[in-house]
Amino acid sequence: MPSTPARRSRPFRLAASIGLATLVLAGGATLASRLPAQAAEAAFIIPAPTLDAKGGTGTETAILAGGCFWGVQGVFQHVKGVSNAVSGYAGGTADTATYPIVSGGGSDHAEAVQITYDPKQVTYGEILQIYFSVAHDPTQLNRQGPDSGTQYRSAIFPTTPEQAKIAKAYIGQLDGTGVYGEKIVTKIEDGARFFPAEAYHQDFLFQNPTYPYIVINDQPKIDNLKQVFPQQFRAEPALVASAKS
Structure with missing residues (x-):
């Protein structure tokens, strides 16, 4: 496995008393970075969508970037009804779907997650409610926290016309309530293909719970999910590694 590249666009700042944090990944790869200055946002409660999908049969997929x-x-690995959540790239072409290219801003891709779920247990609208409230901030344009660039944009990649309709209606509903105090910048991008990311990115939060970026920016999202959506929260995550075994 090649060494994991550092995230280039993250402006890591560090107090003098905190040193360089080096992460040893599975297979011996390393990732070194400094603690980012910004932490994850507090839990944010928003209304449920008025338009939602009816529970279907089998499994369905959703692709979200935030x-x-x-x-x-x-976050979505801890949602009941989700059987798999895969990190990857969406919005660009196959030849640019690699971490060095995407993280460097050299593609049309966004870092995205493909979510496989049981619509009888969790609806697409409920997935969007979690996405808009605890998974990211939909009012930040081409950035999230310490990460900046179009590769970190807020985007929904519908896999069906019904998903596109629900997402468009929900964005309009939330903007109409003024619940955020700012306009939602999330884009709905139709027809995008999803490309799974490299193996070392899968289950990263679970595999590296003490990694500084995870502790500051991502673990609070899991805590917010448990607090705001206790009925949908599952303690044991649905891991990519488990889905492949």
């Missing part, structure tokens, strides 16, 4: 895919993946 900043670093480590945290978004981690």
Whole structure:
């Protein structure tokens, strides 16, 4: 496994008393970075969507982008009814779907997560409610917390016309309530393909719970999910590694 590249666009700042944090990944790869200055937002309660999908049969997929895919993946791995959540890239072409290219801003991709779920247990509207409230901040344009660039944009990639309709209606509903105090910048991008990210990005939050970026930016999202959506929260995450075994 090649060494994991550092996230180039993150402005890491550090107090003099805190040193360089080095993470040793599975397989011996390392990732070194400094603690980011910004932490995750507090829990944010928003109304449920007035338009939602009816429970179907089998499984369905949703593709969402909201900043670093480590945290978004981690959130949905803890949602009941989700059987798999895969970190990856969406919005660009196959030849640019690699971490060095995407993280450097050299593609049309966004870091995204493909969510496989049982619509009888969790609806698409409920997934969007979690996405808009605890997974990311939909009012930040081309950035999330310490990460900046179009690769960290807020975007929904519908997999069906019904999903596109529900997402558009929900954005309009939330903007109409003024619940955020700012306009939602989330884009709905139709027809995008999803490309899974490299293996070392999968289950990253679960595999590296003490990594500084995770502690500051992503673990609070899991805590907020448990606080705001206790009925949908599952303690044991649905891991990519488990889905493959």
